[in-house]
Amino acid sequence: MSVISTSELTTPGLGGGLRDLKQSSFLLKLLVRKELKVRYRGSVLGLLWSYVKPGVQFIVFYVALGIFLGLERSPKNPDGLANYAVYLFSGIVLINFFSEALGNAARSIVMNGNLIKKIYLPRELFPVASVWVSAVHFFPQLVVLVGGCVLAGWHPNPLQLLAAVAGFVIVALLATGLGLLFGSANVYFRDSENLVDMLLMIATWASPVMYAWSMVEQKLGTAAFAVYQANPITIGVELFHYAFWFPTTDGSAAMPPNLFSLWLPVGLVVAVVILLLGQYTFRRLEGRFAQEL
Amino acid sequence: MVTAIEVSDISKQFVLRHTRSLKEAVVWLAKGRKGDLSEKFHALKNVSVEIDAGETVALLGLNGSGKSTLLKHISGVMLPDTGTVKTRGRVAGLIEVGAGFHPDLSGRDNVFLNGAILGMTEQQINDKFDDIVEFSEIGQFIDTEVKFYSSGMYLRLAFSVAVHTDPEVFLIDEILAVGDEPFQRKCIDKIQELARDGKTLVVVSHDLDLVSRICDRGILMEHGNVKFDGPIHEAVSILRA
Numbered sequence: 001m002s003v004i005s006t007s008e009l010t011t012p013g014l015g016g017g018l019r020d021l022k023q024s025s026f027l028l029k030l031l032v033r034k035e036l037k038v039r040y041r042g043s044v045l046g047l048l049w050s051y052v053k054p055g056v057q058f059i060v061f062y063v064a065l066g067i068f069l070g071l072e073r074s075p076k077n078p079d080g081l082a083n084y085a086v087y088l089f090s091g092i093v094l095i096n097f098f099s100e101a102l103g104n105a106a107r108s109i110v111m112n113g114n115l116i117k118k119i120y121l122p123r124e125l126f127p128v129a130s131v132w133v134s135a136v137h138f139f140p141q142l143v144v145l146v147g148g149c150v151l152a153g154w155h156p157n158p159l160q161l162l163a164a165v166a167g168f169v170i171v172a173l174l175a176t177g178l179g180l181l182f183g184s185a186n187v188y189f190r191d192s193e194n195l196v197d198m199l200l201m202i203a204t205w206a207s208p209v210m211y212a213w214s215m216v217e218q219k220l221g222t223a224a225f226a227v228y229q230a231n232p233i234t235i236g237v238e239l240f241h242y243a244f245w246f247p248t249t250d251g252s253a254a255m256p257p258n259l260f261s262l263w264l265p266v267g268l269v270v271a272v273v274i275l276l277l278g279q280y281t282f283r284r285l286e287g288r289f290a291q292e293l
Numbered sequence: 294m295v296t297a298i299e300v301s302d303i304s305k306q307f308v309l310r311h312t313r314s315l316k317e318a319v320v321w322l323a324k325g326r327k328g329d330l331s332e333k334f335h336a337l338k339n340v341s342v343e344i345d346a347g348e349t350v351a352l353l354g355l356n357g358s359g360k361s362t363l364l365k366h367i368s369g370v371m372l373p374d375t376g377t378v379k380t381r382g383r384v385a386g387l388i389e390v391g392a393g394f395h396p397d398l399s400g401r402d403n404v405f406l407n408g409a410i411l412g413m414t415e416q417q418i419n420d421k422f423d424d425i426v427e428f429s430e431i432g433q434f435i436d437t438e439v440k441f442y443s444s445g446m447y448l449r450l451a452f453s454v455a456v457h458t459d460p461e462v463f464l465i466d467e468i469l470a471v472g473d474e475p476f477q478r479k480c481i482d483k484i485q486e487l488a489r490d491g492k493t494l495v496v497v498s499h500d501l502d503l504v505s506r507i508c509d510r511g512i513l514m515e516h517g518n519v520k521f522d523g524p525i526h527e528a529v530s531i532l533r534a
């Protein structure tokens with residue numbers, strides 16, 4: 001009884017946004033584990049699928065782009081990129097992480113509608129859990145990437161390793177922000193799922209994953225190139241190139257100018273602004289989730 | 294007495310016809326917002342209810358009268374259009390059997406997941422796990438995926454988790470119907486034990502004899518309004534009349 005009389009009257013259903021997740025970290029962990037368990041239930045290869053799928057994707061792109069379209073450097077093609085395979089794969093793993101995180105986060109609220117309709121809990125948990133699940137899937141791909149890098153003579157310095165962390169953080173923040181935004185909008189307009197699919201397709205090509213950034217600069221000119229560069233995914237991919245691909249080359253390749261002094265902070269700021277915007281939209285819309293789902 | 298739940302003059306409107314596509318909304322905007330995009334009705338209208346800590350209250354009324362909607366406002370799942378809802382202490386709701394259960398996970402995993410969803414910490418669930426399983430009488434099926442459970446077994450496990458979360462306010466919506474006779478009796482005993490311990494109970498049920506036994510106070514809802522609020526026997530006789 002003493003607990004009852006000392007606690008205050010509070011208004012139920014008003015969450016504190018992402019701040020609530022600290023108290024719910026155990027639930028978040030269980031939701032992530034549930035997602036992983038359910039996803040690979042009844043599949044023979046299980047988590048191995050997260051190696052197989054990017055592996056096949058990588059081979060297809062490498063053959064088509066590196067060999068057929070001539071992006072790989074070879075004696076006959078001296079203008080190509082050295083170690084194109086590593087270049088390509090380091091971008092692909094990051095884009096895969098982003099695509100999976102955003103795609104699932106955008107669907108997470110509707111997918112968990114049955115629960116959200118009946119029990120109050122911090123609903124931010126669902127998009128955030130989706131991003132975590134994608135991070136778990138990202139890990140084996142990272143292992144494969146590092147393996148490939150080592151084979152190609154990788155010798156990174158601490159700054160380059162830091163670049164990888166920064167790139168990952170930028171993309172994870174961006175995916176969380178957009179996931180909150182599209183996840184909540186999806187409750188009202190199911191069109192937003194399709195919009196996300198389209199965005200993801202664009203995202204793959206709007207960053208220097210398959211090609212080199214210098215090709216874009218030549219075609220676009222300075223002003224338009226600055227816009228291209230401000231995309232946090234572009235910055236993330238370039239940071240990954242700097243961390244994984246660059247240390248496998250002879251160091252003669254040019255990295256985008258001001259990557260550390262300008263673009264890294266820009267990427268972080270843009271990602272954080274989008275996260276705040278996503279959080280704001282989510283909180284505006286979540287009051288009506290239970291009745292709309 | 295301290296107030297456990299304070300519902301002041303809340304109203305809630307729902308739309309009758311939903312617009313789900315962006316296209317329809319854009320067309321509506323383009324036509325200069327002519328007509329209503331959606332038709333509305335009041336599911337709750339100027340409802341005020343005050344419940345003291347330790348009271349046992351039955352929400353009664355015909356189908357569609359707004360009982361579940363009121364419970365959802367108390368649990369925080371829904372927010373009122375106007376008016377305020379306030380609660381004291383932890384509120385746990387059994388709004389529906391097995392809400393938050395995942396069919397592909399085992400009973401054990403679901404106990405943890407559901408316990409955490411209802412606000413328990415890892416430590417609390419570990420401490421109470423054996424009690425939860427014992428109360429549910431699920432026994433060896435605890436490691437079976439719950440999609441293979443019968444609906445009664447589902448209820449047993451869900452109810453068992455919910456009563457072990459030890460909330461100050463306990464909301465129960467229409468869940469006692471699926472259990473078999475012995476388990477129903479066990480649930481009722483447990484609910485009465487909670488009431489004796491000073492927990493606040495709000496129960497929705499169409500089983501009038503049952504709620505007369507459990508609850509002291511009855512709130513009769515009709516078309517989103519409170520029609521009667523007083524001793525349970527009077528509420529039941531008005532509803533039966």
Ligand SMILES: Nc1ncnc2c1ncn2[C@@H]1O[C@H](COP(=O)(O)OP(=O)(O)OP(=O)(O)O)[C@@H](O)[C@H]1O
Binds near residue numbers: 291309336363
């Ligand atoms: N999310 C929603 N959107 C639109 N209408 C809703 C929604 N939820 C409930 N309603 C409507 O509100 C009214 C009250 O519903 P509610 O579920 O509260 O009834 P109830 O008293 O619990 O009935 P029952 O005894 O059948 O469980 C019903 O007419 C129902 O159709």
Ligand SMILES: [Mg+2]
Binds near residue numbers: 361466
């Ligand atoms: Mg109901």
